[in-house]
Amino acid sequence: MIKIYITDLAAYNNGHLIGEWIELPMDEEKLQGKITEILSTGAEVCGDGEHEEIFITDYESEFMRINEYDSIKKLNEIAEAVEGLGENELKAIRFLMDNNLANDFEEAIERYEDVIIHENVTMEDIAYDFINECYGVDSLPSIIANNIDYEAIGRELEMDGRYFEVDSDIFEYLG
Numbered sequence: 797m798i799k800i801y802i803t804d805l806a807a808y809n810n811g812h813l814i815g816e817w818i819e820l821p822m823d824e825e826k827l828q829g830k831i832t833e834i835l836s837t838g839a840e841v842c843g844d845g846e847h848e849e850i851f852i853t854d855y856e857s858e859f860m861r862i863n864e865y866d867s868i869k870k871l872n873e874i875a876e877a878v879e880g881l882g883e884n885e886l887k888a889i890r891f892l893m894d895n896n897l898a899n900d901f902e903e904a905i906e907r908y909e910d911v912i913i914h915e916n917v918t919m920e921d922i923a924y925d926f927i928n929e930c931y932g933v934d935s936l937p938s939i940i941a942n943n944i945d946y947e948a949i950g951r952e953l954e955m956d957g958r959y960f961e962v963d964s965d966i967f968e969y970l971g
Contacts, residue, residue, distance in 0.1 A: 798875045799856040802831065802868065804838030805849040814838040815853060818868075820875035827872060859886040860893060860901065874901055884913055891967045895960060910971040916964050919950030926953065 803815035814837050818830055835847040855862040859878065862871065878886060888911035889904045891897075898904035914922060923946040927933060933941050953959055960967045 797858075797879075798860075798862070798871055800852045800862065800868070800871065801854040802834055802850050803853040804834050804847050805851050806844070806847040807838030807842050808851075808853075810842045810844070812838065812841050813853075814841055815850075820872045821879060822872060824869075824872070827868065831868070858883075859890040877901075877905055881908075887913055887965075888967070891960070891962060892969075895969075897969060897971065907971055910969060912968040912970065914966040914968065917966055919954050919959065919961070919966065920946045921950075922959065922966055922968075923947070923949035923953055 798820040799817055800820065801815050801817050803813065807814040814834060816830060816834055818827070820827075822830075831850055834850060839845060839847040850868070851864045852862060852866060852868070853864065860874070878889070881889075885908050888908040889898075889901075891911055891913075892904040892907060893901065898907055924933070927944060927946070927949065933944075954961075958969055960969065
């Protein structure tokens with residue numbers, strides 16, 4: 797879900813904040829009606845004729861940054877595209893976009909499955925899992941298993957450019 801505050805630009809330039817919070821996705825006709833309503837109210841308050849331009853003064857989105865002159869039609873299409881996605885999918889899309897691993901939203905939505913999110917772990921935990929999957933820590937002699945430097949292995953894994961630490965999560969990019 798995306799929420800945007802749409803503002804009448806001419807009214808804003810005349811010292812009036814005329815706008816409304818809009819939740820996307822929304823039916824195109826209803827969205828156009830809301831925009832027309834905001835512009836009509838702005839023109840009425842200013843008393844200076846027809847207003848034509850709007851801009852976004854605030855937004856709420858869990859997966860993308862929105863700029864003041866982004867296309868509202870495009871934002872509505874994006875909101876429709878992510879409507880059925882879960883929290884982790886949205887986190888993966890935001891990760892791809894924030895780290896410039898996708899050129900645009902369409903590419904990010906195509907590639908979000910290339911991201912594995914390891915929640916509340918460290919690179920040391922990732923290293924342990926890696927060694928365990930490859931060699932089976934329990935099957936190693938104890939003199940070896942007890943002396944593996946998982947912290948150093950974690951640093952090495954992180955340097956290969958596949959792992960990214962974001963807050964308390966590790967994002968693994970397979971692309």
